[in-house]
Amino acid sequence: MCGVFGAYSTKGSPVLEDIYLGLCALQHRGQLSAGVAWTDDGTVRIKKGLGLVHEALSQNELAKIDAHAAIGHVRYATAGGTRPENCQPLGADYAQGPIAIAHNGNLTNARALAAYLAYKGAIFQTTCDSETILQLIAHQPGAVPLEALETALSKVEGAYSLVVLLNDCLIAARDPWGFRPLAIGRRGEDYFVSSESCAFDIIGAEMVRDVEPGEILVIDKRGIISRKRPPKPRHYRCAFEYVYFARPDSVIDGRSVYRTRKELGATLARCGGCPKNAVVAGMPDSGTLAAIGLAEEAGADFEAGVVRNRYVGRTFIQPTQRVREAGVKIKLNPQPGIFDGREAVIVDDSLVRGTTAGRIVSMIRGSGAAKVHMRIASPPVRFPCYYGIDTPTSAELMAAQMSVPELCRKIDADSLEYISCDELCRAIGLPKDELCTACFDGDYLEEEEKNDLLGF
Structure with a gap:
């Protein structure tokens, strides 16, 4: 039940310290590792490590980095185990530019997709099911990144709430069944995406709404643009979130x-x-x-x-x-x-x-x-x-x-x-x-x- 957090400033303000604070508020969702990702001059930059947020990351260092879009992750191991290479976010520089992804949930067809991709020549760097999404995107070198992401998500099954960096935009996506929570917040001209609304309070942001099941949000200098996939006959919001995992102030x-x-x-x-x-x-x-x-x-x-x-x-x-x-x-x-x-x-x-x-x-x-x-x-x-x-x-x-x-x-x-x-x-x-x-x-x-x- 990992925690994901994303931030985008339309005015170009630094956001990595916001990511750090947001991850601290989501620490209850995962204590095995923490990480952040941003882009710099067309290249993905990632800092991550095992342990709690304050052990894996330096708030002082992140506060000095001038990045107006970033994502973060706190990990609770299910698929893939506790190996250091499975810490998220995962990132790469591929044919269409830099990309980074942070994922909460489990992809139930990951094994079959990984076998298919390996047959096509994919070389996996982790045993984490989240890498399957990155590989699906990379195997569409001629597609526009957003379209490649949408195609990748149409092939995966199971639970996912995602924050993704693509070039100069932040993407938020929730699976069509709505298994895992995902919320949108705003502070002036800055936008945030979080696994839980409680993380908005620590950075002085207000909750706008939940990301709807099957919705893909594109956040860039224009604001928020919603792209919705065809609805499912029912939803599967996790009841255990209300019972145990979520913070009570969410x-x-x-x-x-x-x-x-x-x-x-x-x-x-x-x-x-x-x-x-x-x-x-x-x-x-x-x-x-x-x-x-x-x-x-x-x-x-x-x-x-x-x-x-x-x-x-x-x-x-x-x-x-x-x-x-x-x-x-x-x-x-x-x-x-x-x-x-x-x-x-x-x-x-x-x-x-x-x-x-x-x-x-x-x-x-x-x-x-x-x-x-x-x-x-x-x-x-x-x-x-x-x-x-x-x-x-x-x-x-x-x-x-x-x-x-x-x-x-x-x-x-x-x-x-x-x-x-x-x-x-x-x-x-x-x-x-x-x-x-x-x-x-x-x-x-x-x-x-x-x-x-x-x-x-």
Whole structure:
């Protein structure tokens, strides 16, 4: 669930420091690498590296570079793994000029396209599916770059939100299904594109609107020009963005993430998810808003009962199980005295691999709670995601291997409850045919697409 950010100044103002700040605001979407790209005298320039934004990039250095158009990326590895060459943006100088691309999502037919391109003579420099788009463009040397990009996008399948530099313009593109979020912002004569609207606040920009599914935006000295592809019969906006990945101060496709998460908690309460006289606490920070919503709806006490070490990153998006488990041990700690002799209702956004839940139940029980109830503000995650979340096999998903009662025993809770897919859609405020809930119910875009990604 990488983060992408782009900027274009119609008056020629430097934008690389804006890119840096925008990437800092999107850091929650990827912690493995960060990078920026711009053009200089007809050549692509790229700075990128492994680690967090401040580790991979120098704000002082970027602030000195006079570039009026640039793109940036923070990476969360799915297809291609964590190899340094897979850091984005990716760029090249080809027959029609400089080009750079930053991509959020997974291309489900990347393996087949890569094989076709290799047969045509393409030499891949990375194992990242995003390079497929660059290669498709480069293999149209006689086409105008924008037309080559449109043709390339007509050949790829799956999820993509893109920011692209082509010569002297910035391109934003969202796949026709709308899997991944992408928003447009403006500050005077400067335009911005971001995975989430929260990144506009840090640079003093205002959100204009979301990029529509299937829309390609060209941003240059003329402003914004929209080029729309034929609409699809339905959309597949990722429900997990509202549940977990997006920052709560973002607005995605007109829906406040903050309000949605509180409503998810209220839904849990309406399902009878809170015993009388219980104390409610959220798993920081992903379960906090749902816990507040549950407590408000149930009329229960809410306490900040679990303290998070702010200097430890998200455990879910760490690349190995060993690192995830080590992270849980130092990341969370119960608040002394909060749960003494009382029933505890612990709310989390989801239960994927189960690394954190069992340890938290044990810690809460050890801190004096009479009973520990787990409440999950989403349906059970039973199916792998092939559109950008790092859950590639059902073997990694606890809910795919066990029933809810078995899961409850596994994490040693006194009770465990989820919401349904229908309740999830109602809380988000979008109909089922506007959301992707494949990780919950197996409703994939096309069955053959999920098989195509395996082995890439």
